[in-house]
Amino acid sequence: MERQLKTIFPSVVQISEVEGAETLNRNLLQTIEDIRSVTPNARPDSWVSSVYTTLNSADRLHEMPEFAPLRDIILREASDFADTLRLNHRQYPLRISDCWFNIYGPKDGQEVHLHANNLISGSYYVKAPPGSSGLMFHSPMDGEMLSPPYTEMNALNSMALEMPVEEGMIVLFRSCLRHSVRPSATDDERISVSFNLAM
Ligand SMILES: [Fe+2]
Numbered sequence: 001m002e003r004q005l006k007t008i009f010p011s012v013v014q015i016s017e018v019e020g021a022e023t024l025n026r027n028l029l030q031t032i033e034d035i036r037s038v039t040p041n042a043r044p045d046s047w048v049s050s051v052y053t054t055l056n057s058a059d060r061l062h063e064m065p066e067f068a069p070l071r072d073i074i075l076r077e078a079s080d081f082a083d084t085l086r087l088n089h090r091q092y093p094l095r096i097s098d099c100w101f102n103i104y105g106p107k108d109g110q111e112v113h114l115h116a117n118n119l120i121s122g123s124y125y126v127k128a129p130p131g132s133s134g135l136m137f138h139s140p141m142d143g144e145m146l147s148p149p150y151t152e153m154n155a156l157n158s159m160a161l162e163m164p165v166e167e168g169m170i171v172l173f174r175s176c177l178r179h180s181v182r183p184s185a186t187d188d189e190r191i192s193v194s195f196n197l198a199m
Contacts, residue, residue: 007156013137013163014081014172018073018124021168025126031066032101032126032191048111049183052103059100061193070124070193071096073170078120078197081172087119092199094120099195104132108190110181112138118175118196125165126193131186134162135171138178165192 018024035058042057043050054061062071074096082089097118102110115121123135142159150157162182163171173179175196184190 009140011137011140011174011177012084013177014077014084015163016077016170017166018168018170024069025167027066028070028126028193029191031064032103035101036103049108050105051108051110052105054100055098055102055194057100059098061101062096062099062195067099067193071099074099074122074124074195074197077122077170077172081120085120085174087199089199094197094199097196097198099193101126101191101193104181104184104190104192106187107183108181109133109183112178112180114178115175115196118198120172120197121175121177121195122170122172123165123192123194124170125167125191127189127191128165128167128169129186129188129190131184132165132188132190133182133184134164136160136162136180136182137173138180140177 035054036052039054039058041050041052042055043053044055047053061067062074075094078094079089082094087094104110137160139159144159147159165171
């Protein structure tokens with residue numbers, strides 16, 4: 001008997017280490033502190049934790065000269081990811097829709113969500129001290145009410161997977177892929193710059 005197993009509808013995440021991230025992060029931290037000192041927390045009421053975010057306030061960071069080096073990295077990485085996805089971005093160029101930063105204090109996290117009306121989303125990690133949470137991805141097939149007993153957890157049966165994050169790491173994924181952040185286990189701040197791209 002001939003039998004085939006086919007993996008269909010896989011979820012792909014692109015993870016890159018940015019070269020020269022130390023200098024980049026030092027400059028970004030300064031600008032982030034400057035913005036934070038004059039920008040009230042724009043956290044939506046529906047968010048559970050008290051994470052500080054400039055979502056919906058300072059969300060055009062990619063237009064600021066101070067963020068130009070990171071913007072170029074985002075566009076370069078998104079271009080490669082778009083090639084992987086076979087998006088026709090040569091004919092219909094990708095553009096950054098919005099770009100903002102998030103500061104997670106002690107016990108701050110982020111509920112499961114996705115980024116509607118975009119194609120590619122991602123985060124760059126400016127500060128990720130030991131004990132800070134990774135980026136948790138949730139399977140599009142996690143409709144099971146309870147997790148049955150498994151002999152082994154792997155890519156075929158896991159409903160969630162936490163990617164550890166490090167300073168200087170840039171993570172890209174399709175905007176429809178749901179994700180979350182576990183409550184931070186450190187008193188140190190975890191700082192990420194998040195962004196969306198559309199055609
Ligand atoms: Fe997100």
